[in-house]
Amino acid sequence: MKVIAVGNAFYGDDGVGAAVLAGLAGVGREGDAPPWELVDLGTDALALLEHLEPGRVNIVVDAARMGLEPGAVAVFAPDEVKVRILGDGLSLHGLGLAEAFGLAQRLGKMPAEVLVIGVEPAQVAVGEGLSDAVAAAVPRVIDIIQAEVLRHA
Amino acid sequence: MSRDLGLENLDINVKHLTRVEGHGNIVVDMKNGVLHKAQLDIVEAPRYFEALLKGRSFHEAAIITSRICGICSLGHQLTSLKATEQALGLAVTEQTVLLRKLLIHGATLQSNVLHAYFLAAPDFLKVGSVIPLVATHPDVVLRALRMKKLANDIGDAVGGRAVHPITCVPGGFTHVPSVETLRLLRGKLVESMVPDWLATVETMKALAGAIPVFERPTEYISLRNDHDYALYDGDICSSDAGCVPDSEYRRMTNEFIVPHSSSKHCKVSRSSYMVGALARWNNNHDKLCPEALQAAATLGLKPGCANPYMNTVAQVVEAGHCALDAVAIIDKLLEMGPRYEKPNQEPTQYGTGIGSTEVPRGILYHEYTYDRQARIVKANCIIPTGQNLANIDDDMKKLVPEVVATKSKEEITSWLEMLVRAYDPCISCSVHMLDVEFLE
Numbered sequence: 390m391k392v393i394a395v396g397n398a399f400y401g402d403d404g405v406g407a408a409v410l411a412g413l414a415g416v417g418r419e420g421d422a423p424p425w426e427l428v429d430l431g432t433d434a435l436a437l438l439e440h441l442e443p444g445r446v447n448i449v450v451d452a453a454r455m456g457l458e459p460g461a462v463a464v465f466a467p468d469e470v471k472v473r474i475l476g477d478g479l480s481l482h483g484l485g486l487a488e489a490f491g492l493a494q495r496l497g498k499m500p501a502e503v504l505v506i507g508v509e510p511a512q513v514a515v516g517e518g519l520s521d522a523v524a525a526a527v528p529r530v531i532d533i534i535q536a537e538v539l540r541h542a
Numbered sequence: 543m544s545r546d547l548g549l550e551n552l553d554i555n556v557k558h559l560t561r562v563e564g565h566g567n568i569v570v571d572m573k574n575g576v577l578h579k580a581q582l583d584i585v586e587a588p589r590y591f592e593a594l595l596k597g598r599s600f601h602e603a604a605i606i607t608s609r610i611c612g613i614c615s616l617g618h619q620l621t622s623l624k625a626t627e628q629a630l631g632l633a634v635t636e637q638t639v640l641l642r643k644l645l646i647h648g649a650t651l652q653s654n655v656l657h658a659y660f661l662a663a664p665d666f667l668k669v670g671s672v673i674p675l676v677a678t679h680p681d682v683v684l685r686a687l688r689m690k691k692l693a694n695d696i697g698d699a700v701g702g703r704a705v706h707p708i709t710c711v712p713g714g715f716t717h718v719p720s721v722e723t724l725r726l727l728r729g730k731l732v733e734s735m736v737p738d739w740l741a742t743v744e745t746m747k748a749l750a751g752a753i754p755v756f757e758r759p760t761e762y763i764s765l766r767n768d769h770d771y772a773l774y775d776g777d778i779c780s781s782d783a784g785c786v787p788d789s790e791y792r793r794m795t796n797e798f799i800v801p802h803s804s805s806k807h808c809k810v811s812r813s814s815y816m817v818g819a820l821a822r823w824n825n826n827h828d829k830l831c832p833e834a835l836q837a838a839a840t841l842g843l844k845p846g847c848a849n850p851y852m853n854t855v856a857q858v859v860e861a862g863h864c865a866l867d868a869v870a871i872i873d874k875l876l877e878m879g880p881r882y883e884k885p886n887q888e889p890t891q892y893g894t895g896i897g898s899t900e901v902p903r904g905i906l907y908h909e910y911t912y913d914r915q916a917r918i919v920k921a922n923c924i925i926p927t928g929q930n931l932a933n934i935d936d937d938m939k940k941l942v943p944e945v946v947a948t949k950s951k952e953e954i955t956s957w958l959e960m961l962v963r964a965y966d967p968c969i970s971c972s973v974h975m976l977d978v979e980f981l982e
Contacts (some may be wrong), residue, residue: 399594399609431615435656439691488673495676496683515594 390425390538393440395451395486397432402459402510402523405530406450409506412531424538437489443500446541448534451486452523453507460522461509462529467499504537506530552946552954566967568958569802570942580938582931582962584803595910595921600626600712600889603910603918614925614968616649616697617901618908620774623712625908629895630916632713632886637878639774641700641715644871646773646899647864648696651735653902654819654857654864655693657966658746659686662854665960666752682745685738692735696868699727713886721880728872735865743837746858750841753855754957758940759848760933761815762824763794765900771822771829771863773900779825782811788898791907795924800932807932808924814932817904818965819856820847834863850937853964857902889916903927903966927967937961 392413394406410427417423430436441447455463467490493499511520552572571579594606603626608619620642660672676683699719702709709717765776766785777785778794797806827845838859843852894911904926911920938958945954
C-alpha cells in the first residue's frame with residue numbers, strides 16, 4: 390500500500406496529510422516492516438502522476454472542501470466525486486490534485502485502487518499547526534488506513 | 543464583424559476563482575473611449591511569513607521559507623541560506639556553490655517547462671487547460687511530464703528530495719551525491735533532457751504565431767555577474783540604471799502601497815519594472831550557452847525585446863541553458879571529485895544579511911537580522927511577483943486602448959489573461975486544497 394499526502398504543513402489545516410504520515414510512521418512494532426510506503430508530495434500535487442502505482446492500493450490524503458463540518462473525514466474514489474477544477478489558470482499554483490487525477494485518467498495511468506481521504510479544514514492560512522477539529526480527525530484517518538491494510542491483507 | 547468591435551465602453555471583470563477565495567482579478571473600465579481602470583486586483587498576498595520567522599534559529603529559517611510554496615521552494619530555501627550565511631559570516635565552499643547552482647538549474651528547468659507546456663500552450667492552442675491536449679497532443683504532454691520528472695531528479699540527487707530539499711543547510715550540504723549518482727544524472731540530461739528541450743523549441747516555434755504582438759519598453763531588472771548567466775548570485779542590474787550591489791536592494795525595489803492590491807507594488811527608474819526570464823534575457827543574453835542562443839534565434843527572441851508575452855519564449859530558451867549548464871557543472875564536480883564536507887555552522891558574527899537569487903519568476907530577496915543567540919529578530923522578503931505587479935498594470939493600460947477598436951471583448955479578455963499568465967504570477971503561494979462536490 391502507498392499512502393500519499395498532499396498539502397502544505399505551513400498552511401494550517403492544509404498540513405493534515407503530513408500529520409497523518411507522521412502518525413503512520415509511529416504505528417507498528419519496532420523491527421516489523423511497515424505495511425505502507427509513505428510519500429509526502431508537499432505542494433507539488435502534479436508529482437502524483439509519478440507516484441500513483443498500478444497493482445497497489447494508493448491512498449491520497451488531503452484537506453478537501455466538501456461542505457461538511459470541520460474535521461469531517463470522507464473516503465471516496467476519484468470518480469465518485471466531481472473534483473472541481475478551480476485553478477485560476479494563471480499560475481502553476483493552479484495545477485493541483487484535480488489536474489493530476491485528470492491527467493492520470495486520460496493518460497491511462499490511473500491505478501484501479503485509488504482512495505482519497507478528504508478532511509474538511511477549519512482554517513487554511515499561513516501558520517503552523519492544525520485546528521482542534523482537524524487534529525482530532527488525524528487518528529480517525531489513521532484508523533481508516535489501518536482498516537484498509539487489514540482489508541487487503 | 544462582431545458588434546462588440548470599436549466600442550467606446552468596455553467593462554471587463556475576470557474573477558479568478560482558485561481553491562481558496564479570490565486572489566487576482568482583472569478589472570478593466572472604459573467609458574466613452576476613456577480608460578478609467580485597467581489593472582490586476584490582488585486581494586491576497588503571501589506576505590505574512592516574515593512573522594513566522596521571528597524568533598527562529600538559523601537552522602530553521604530555510605526550512606520554513608522553503609515550505610512557503612511548493613513551486614518556489616528551492617528558490618526560497620537558497621535565498622534564505624544566503625541571507626543567513628551573510629548575517630552570521632558563514633563561508634561556503636566551491637563545491638557547495640556548484641551543487642546549489644545545480645539545484646537552481648533543476649528548479650528553473652522544471653518551472654519554465656511547466657509554465658510553457660501547462661499554462662501557455664493551452665492558450666496558444668485555444669483550449670482551457672492541458673487536459674484536452676492529452677487527446678490531441680499526447681506525445682507533447684508526455685514529453686512535458688518527462689522533463690518535469692527529470693528536473694525533479696536533479697533535486698532528488700542533490701537535495702535529497704525535490705520538493706523541499708533536506709540536504710541543503712546553512713554552511714553547506716549534509717550529504718553529497720556520489721560519483722555514480724552524478725554520472726547517472728548526466729546521462730539522463732544528455733540522452734533525454736537535451737533532446738526533449740530541442741523538441742520543445744520546435745513545438746514553441748510551431749506555436750509562436752499565437753503569441754500576441756504587443757510592445758511596451760520598460761525597465762528590466764535582474765542579477766548579473768561576470769562569470770555566468772546569473773541565477774545564483776550577482777549584482778542587481780537595471781537596463782535603465784546599471785548595476786549596484788544587492789545591499790541596495792531596498793532602493794532597487796522601492797516598495798509602495800496601492801489601494802487595489804494587498805501585495806505592495808515596486809518601482810525604480812520608471813513607474814514600473816519587469817523581473818523574470820525576459821528581464822534576464824534582455825540583461826544577460828550574452829552569458830547564455832550557444833545552443834540557447836541558437837534557440838532564441840529560431841524563436842525570434844531578440845535582445846531588447848519589449849513584448850512581455852515573449853517571457854514564455856525566454857523561459858524555453860533559458861531551460862536549454864539550464865540543462866546544458868547542469869551537464870557542465872556535473873562535469874566540473876566529477877573532475878573535482880565529490881567529497882563530504884562538514885557544513886560550516888560556526889557563526890563568526892551576528893548581524894544582518896541579504897540573500898538575492900534569480901528564481902524562475904525573477905529576483906527574490908530575503909533579509910534577516912540575527913541576535914547573539916542566532917535567532918531572527920527581523921525578516922524581510924520581497925518576491926518577484928510583487929515586483930512585476932505594477933508592470934502588469936502598465937502593460938494593461940497600454941494594451942487595452944491599442945486593441946479596443948479592433949478586437950471583441952472576448953478577445954481582449956483573452957489577451958489580458960494571457961498577459962497576466964505570461965508573468966506566471968505566484969499570487970498566493972499554494973494551498974493544495976481539493977474542492978469536492980459529491981455526485982448525486
